[in-house]
Amino acid sequence: MFEPFISQLRTIRKRELALRLLSVVMIGTSALMMWGGLKFITSTTAPVVVVLSESMSPGFHRGDLLFLHQWSTEQPLDIGDIVVYNLRGHAVPIVHRILTTHDDRDTGETLYLTKGDANPGFDVGLYPGG
Numbered sequence: 001m002f003e004p005f006i007s008q009l010r011t012i013r014k015r016e017l018a019l020r021l022l023s024v025v026m027i028g029t030s031a032l033m034m035w036g037g038l039k040f041i042t043s044t045t046a047p048v049v050v051v052l053s054e055s056m057s058p059g060f061h062r063g064d065l066l067f068l069h070q071w072s073t074e075q076p077l078d079i080g081d082i083v084v085y086n087l088r089g090h091a092v093p094i095v096h097r098i099l100t101t102h103d104d105r106d107t108g109e110t111l112y113l114t115k116g117d118a119n120p121g122f123d124v125g126l127y128p129g130g
Contacts, residue, residue, distance in 0.1 A: 043070035049084055049093050055116025056082075056095055066095065077101070077112065085114075087126060096123060 009017070038047035051064040059082075060066070068084055077083065081098050096114040099122065103110055114123045 038067075042068060044068055046093070049095070051095055052092060053116075055119050056097070057118045059117060060095060076110070083112070083114065094123075094126070 012020075035047075039045060041047075047068055049066050049068060051060045051062055051066065054062055066084065071077065071083075077098055079098055079100060082095065083098060084093050084095050086093050094114075096116045096119075098112045099115050100113045101110055102113075115121070116123075
């Protein structure tokens with residue numbers, strides 16, 4: 001299975017092999033540097049996410065890449081804005097649209113009700129406490 005690959009490696013000179021390995025290392029390092037740069041520019045830990053479901057179709061489809069930026073508290077989120085958020089205990093980010101907002105009576109914090117464009121119902125069932 002690996003015999004052709006191994007025999008090809010044996011015919012490569014040490015210097016050529018070192019140059020190929022160095023190229024692979026440089027490509028990997030460049031990718032990490034680009035990721036770090038995107039994290040810095042966008043002020044987020046995940047500047048790119050992949051859409052994992054069809055819940056936002058026809059706008060976004062499974063496999064689409066979304067480039068994110070950090071939301072500023074000085075610019076409030078509005079109804080119709082698309083947000084990406086994580087629920088506690090779930091590693092998969094959710095990409096949905098804000099349908100309505102209301103202020104918590106106890107804390108005064110603004111709360112958002114979201115929904116995927118293609119979903120039949122709101123995301124109430126996703127939140128802790130339903």
